[in-house]
Each structure stands twice: as structure tokens, then as C-alpha cells.
Amino acid sequence: MTSGRYGAHRNLREVRFFCVAETATAVSVVGDFNEWEPGANPMTQTPDGAWAATVALRHGHHRYAFWVDGQLTLDPRAQGVTRNDRGERVSLVPVS
16 A cells, blocks of 8 residues: 655746836836846836736745836735835735
């Protein structure tokens, strides 16, 4: 007889981020999931002028912000606001 646990587990979930910044020249999403690195998740400008990116995230709560032309910017539609390790106010997204 075999003992143990088996199964397939989905560990990541795709999260789509949107940022409205029509006049921006470069936008990315930064957060604890990419060590706040502006080049890790660049966003693409959509035809209507918004910016979008899809990031695969693990279950849990993730701190993030938009990096708009070199400025850390909160998401006004975020599900929460908290602080990062530097004490800056940032957005919060739950992933389940």
C-alpha cells in the first residue's frame, strides 16, 4: 500500500494590472513580487491610452504600485493600501 498525498496544485494566478496615465512615456508595475524593480514588469500602452500588464502571482496579499515615468504611484482602485519596507504608501492586491 502506498501512503502520502498526491495531486496537481495550481500555485500561480494571473493578475491583470491597469494604469490610466495617457501622457506617460513609460509605466511598469512594481511590488514585493519583483523586488520593486521597475524593469521587471513593464506595462504596454493600450489603444485607449491606459497601460496594462499581466503578472503571475502566488496566493496571498501582495504590495504593489505603478512606476510612472520614474514616480511611485498608488493604484486609486486598489483593494487596500499599506506600506512597503521603506515606509512608502503602496497598494495591496489579494490573490486567492
